[in-house]
Amino acid sequence: MTMITVIAAVLALAAPANAAATLRAVRQITTPATTRLIVELSETAQYHLQRVAAHPEAGVPARLYVDLVGTHLANASSLPNEFGEGPLLRLRATQAPASTTRLILDVPGLTEFGAFPMLDPFRLVIDVRGAPRAAAHPRALSAAEPRTAALELPETTERRTAAPVPQARKRLKIVLDPGHGGKDPGAIGAGGVAEKDVTLAIARRLQVRLASAGDLDVILTRDDDRFVALEERTARANREQADLFVSIHTNGSTNDTLSGVETYYLNNTNDRATIRLAEMENGLRRMTGRDGRDREASLILSDLIQSYKIRESVDFAGEVQHAVVDTLNAQQAVVNDLGVKRGPFYVLVGAGMPCVLVEVSFLTHPIEGARLAQGAYQESIAAGLSRGIRRFVENTRMAENL
Ligand SMILES: [Zn+2]
Numbered sequence: 001m002t003m004i005t006v007i008a009a010v011l012a013l014a015a016p017a018n019a020a021a022t023l024r025a026v027r028q029i030t031t032p033a034t035t036r037l038i039v040e041l042s043e044t045a046q047y048h049l050q051r052v053a054a055h056p057e058a059g060v061p062a063r064l065y066v067d068l069v070g071t072h073l074a075n076a077s078s079l080p081n082e083f084g085e086g087p088l089l090r091l092r093a094t095q096a097p098a099s100t101t102r103l104i105l106d107v108p109g110l111t112e113f114g115a116f117p118m119l120d121p122f123r124l125v126i127d128v129r130g131a132p133r134a135a136a137h138p139r140a141l142s143a144a145e146p147r148t149a150a151l152e153l154p155e156t157t158e159r160r161t162a163a164p165v166p167q168a169r170k171r172l173k174i175v176l177d178p179g180h181g182g183k184d185p186g187a188i189g190a191g192g193v194a195e196k197d198v199t200l201a202i203a204r205r206l207q208v209r210l211a212s213a214g215d216l217d218v219i220l221t222r223d224d225d226r227f228v229a230l231e232e233r234t235a236r237a238n239r240e241q242a243d244l245f246v247s248i249h250t251n252g253s254t255n256d257t258l259s260g261v262e263t264y265y266l267n268n269t270n271d272r273a274t275i276r277l278a279e280m281e282n283g284l285r286r287m288t289g290r291d292g293r294d295r296e297a298s299l300i301l302s303d304l305i306q307s308y309k310i311r312e313s314v315d316f317a318g319e320v321q322h323a324v325v326d327t328l329n330a331q332q333a334v335v336n337d338l339g340v341k342r343g344p345f346y347v348l349v350g351a352g353m354p355c356v357l358v359e360v361s362f363l364t365h366p367i368e369g370a371r372l373a374q375g376a377y378q379e380s381i382a383a384g385l386s387r388g389i390r391r392f393v394e395n396t397r398m399a400e401n402l
Contacts, residue, residue: 020099021045021071021122026079029235030086032132033352036235037091039103039124045071047124049115054108061089061108066115066126068101087130108133116346118230119283125231127350170400172244172393173217174210175237177347178203179249182227184283187252189369196225198372199248202360205382206248210389230283234351244316244389245355247347249281250363250372259365260336261328263321264357265313266349267342274343281357282346312354314340315395320356320388327384328361332377335361335368354392358385 021043029036046069054062073093080091090106107113109131116125178199180186186195200222207218219240221233237245251262269275317340325337338359348355360381361368371377 021068023068023071023073023093023101024078025074026091026103028080028083028086028088029232029239030084030088031235031238031241032085033087034127034129034235034238034350035083035086035088035107036231036350037088037103037105037126037128038231039066039068039126041068041071041122041124044117044119044122045069045124047115047117049113049126051110051113061106062110062130064105064107064110064113064126064128066103066105066124067096068103068124070099071101072099073101085132087132088128089133114349116282116349117284118346123231125346125349129350129352170397171215171217173219173240173242174244174246174389175219175221175240175242176203176206177221177233177237177245177247179247179281179347181222181225184227187250187280187363189250189363189372190256190366191370191373193363193369193373195250195252195363198250198363198378200225201375202378202381202385203248205379206385209382209386216393230347233347234349234355237355238350238352242353244392245348245351245353246320246385246389247345247355247357248385249357249359250361251277251359252280252364253362254364256364256366259362259368260338261321261324261361262338262359263317263324263340264343264345264348264359265310265317265340266345266351266355267310268344269342271341271343274341277359278343278345282344309352309354312396313348313356316354316388316392317356319392319395320358320385323386323388323391324358324360324381324384327380327387328377331380331383332371360385 021041024040024042027038027040029038048067050065050067052063052065054060072095076093079093083089087107087109088105089108092104094102094104096102105128107128107130110128111131112129114127117123118125178196180196180199184196186199188194203220204223207220210216211218219242221236222228233247234245251258321337321340325335328335345357348357361372363369363372
C-alpha cells in the first residue's frame, strides 16, 4: 500500500528580502524506488511544492514543481541529468517571475513526494518515490545463468515441516543510526558529555547484541566520530534495502528536571515540546538554547506528514519503548516512561521501512546525564533496544508465516 507523503514547510527568510539566494548545486541519492535531490542554496529561501498530473495524450508525465522563492540559478549546467534506475526521469530549471527558480521534476511513476529544509549550509531535500523505471525493462535471465535461486529450497521442505525442524529464517537487515557526530555534538550533558559519543557507544553495543545470533545483518550509519548529514542516513537505509531503521538519540532540554525515555515515529504533531525537540534534532535549533542564539529560521509544519510503513512503525516504537523502559527499570533505576509519540523528525522522512527515533534518556538531567556516560547504563539501554527490536522481528516473522 502506498501513501502520499506531503511535507510543506516554510523557512523564514533570514536574509534581507531583496537579497537573492543562489542555487548552487543539486546532488542526488538514487535507489530503485526513490530519488532524493539535495538542492544547495547560498541563503535560506521559501519553497513550495506542487504536483502536476500527467497528460498522457500530450506525452507529458507526472511532474513535481518546486518553486524556490527569491533565488536564481548559478549555472543551469550544474543540474544532474542522469538518474540511474530511480523514479526521476528528468530535471530542469526555469527562472519564473519575481526571482523564483522553478525546478521541474518529471517522474512518470510518481506515487509520493516530500521535501524538508536543512541548515548549514541551507539546502532543500526533495524526495520522490515511484515505480522504478528499470522495472519496465527487467533484465532477461540469460540461458547460461545458473538458476540457483529456484534450487535453494529442497523439495522435501513441505514434508519436513511436520518434524520439529526449524525453518530457514529470512535474514533481516537492520540499520542503526547513532545520532549526530563530528562537527555536530548534539546535546551536551551537565558534565560535558556529548550526545554524539553516547549514541555511538550505545549503537556499537547494540550492534554486537543483535548480530550475535547470526540471523540479522546490522549496519551503522557511522562507526566513528564523523559528521553524517541527516538526509544521508535514511538514504543509506533505503540503499541497503534495510528491513528496520533505528535512530538513537539522547534527549536534551533547558529544563534539567526532565528525565525519561521516549520513542518517536514520524508524523506531524501540535505538541510544542515535540516540535522544539524535532527542531533541535533536525539541526534547526541549537540543542542547548542557553546562549539565546536560536536560529532565525523557524520551522512551520503544515499539512500531513505520512510515512511508509506507518502502522508498523507505531508497533515497532511500542516494542522498543516498552523494552527499554522495562530493562532500565530492572537493571538500573526506575525511569520515566514518556511513551510513544509522533514527531516531524527529518531523519525518518523517506524511509521505506519501519523506522523509529529513540530518545534513550535525558543527557541534560543531572542524574540521567551522568548515567548515560557510564558503560553499564549504555549496556542496559542496548539490551533494552535489542529486546524491543527482537520482539518486533519475531512478531513480523510470525505474521509473515501465517
Ligand atoms: Zn539527537
